[in-house]
Amino acid sequence: MRIHGFILVLFLSSLLLMGCQPFDSFFTTENAVQREAIDVPKSIEERTSEKVLFSLEVEIDEHIAEIDEETDTVVVSNPDSIEVMVNKQRRLPEGYEPTDLVDPNVSHAVGQGDPRRLMRAEAAEALESLFAHAESEGLELVAVSGYRSYDRQKVIYENNVAARGQEHADQFSARPGTSEHQTGLAMDISAASVALALDQAFEQTSEGSWVAEHAHLHGFILRYPDGKTDITGYAYEPWHFRYVGEELATEIYEKDLTLEEYFGYGY
Template sequence: MSSRSRSPVFVCAVVVAAALGLVGCAPVTAPIRSSSATPEAADTPTPTPTPTPSGFDKTALPIDDPASIWVVVNKVRPLEPSTYVPADLITTPVPHLNPPGLRSEAASAMAAMFATAKAEGAGGMQLQSASRSYGVQVKVYNGYVSSVGEDGADAQSARPGYSEHQTGLAADISAVPLTCALAACFGQTPQGLWLAANAYRFGFLLRYPADKTAITGYMYEPWHFRYIGVPLATEMHATGVTTLEEFFGLPPAPDYAP
């Protein structure tokens, strides 16, 4: 996992792996309608909507529909229904450690990204974790709670019904051979560095940057990439906006509602 042999991330990996047979650990409020610990709320910056550049339409796809590739899911924007299941999950044709289901569009983009990374010298990659159902997320989240408590769990794992993995658009990526899996040091591996610089070319966003915990509500996860499509990913890369919350002018989501 990382050199921090007793860190919460390592401990949760053991608990979750034992409970689910998974390798590693995966890291209410206005619902989404179907058509590092977090800082104190008082210190939370408020995102401001970025101006719409000429030619890019921020309203082209909905951000509230769980079936939309632009859906924004966070601690104040749960999925509705909470047990949502994507209709077009397929097996992603890439090396994997756990079930590699992703939505069809995301799976194709992931396969192309892995092939290009290897061709460009970044080394091999594999899917550590992909789509997870509501029921699986219950087990994952409870595993974190058992090992690091609710506050620790909330910093690194979504509660059931609030997880991007449930959309079929999010993937945790690790290196081949396995090194720095689900740990901050993955960001400094050849694979992690390549992904941070190039994932947008294939429609993926590094969803939880190191400097945006107060916005996203999650610790730095250089392994967690969310498919949003090439147009949006390219626009965010070009404008330097690194979170969906800031791009769409949404409130920060550092904590769940009491």
């Protein structure tokens, strides 16, 4: 299912007369929220005339609650959706916490009580079926790192800023809200044959190559594929899997896409 809002914003002379807003102020948070409420124009012809000073096509995602110009990010309005797209430009609302985190019954790298074991209920169930499938093929996957809280990410980021400056922090740690692990829908997976490492070596293992080809059958996608860094903002991560549901995962797998390409959000 493709959920994709597309609104053509036209700067009509009449609008300018009504609003007399300078160009910059049009892109304030307030206006962004207002734009969301505007229906797709019924007829472009209707609104396009000799009076048009200029027009601008803006792709607007239906799932944006707010634009934060200071950090050049947008805040998503659907953090609880299993199709939520979070990346370096699209972040979760401040303090967001999933309400249905559970501990999937699979092999874990970390001990009981560690929040990194957790995933949202639907994703956890899918992880169990993925791991059981692997086991039936004689492969043992290990869940290394799942949920990470907003507060924990905030501490990590702020410590980095304090110690080495903002530029360094932005390069090497995610701003709070921008890590997919905070959705409770992501799990870093590894195997004993590479000592549970989260690195490129996992791809070469039989577990790594198997999970890359079978994760979609259980609703997971390889979130940061090789050669898509410009699109996802992340280097290849053969260990990072994201639950999106079986239908979407299968389509993304078969068409060799990323979430960004699938939704076409070029905010």
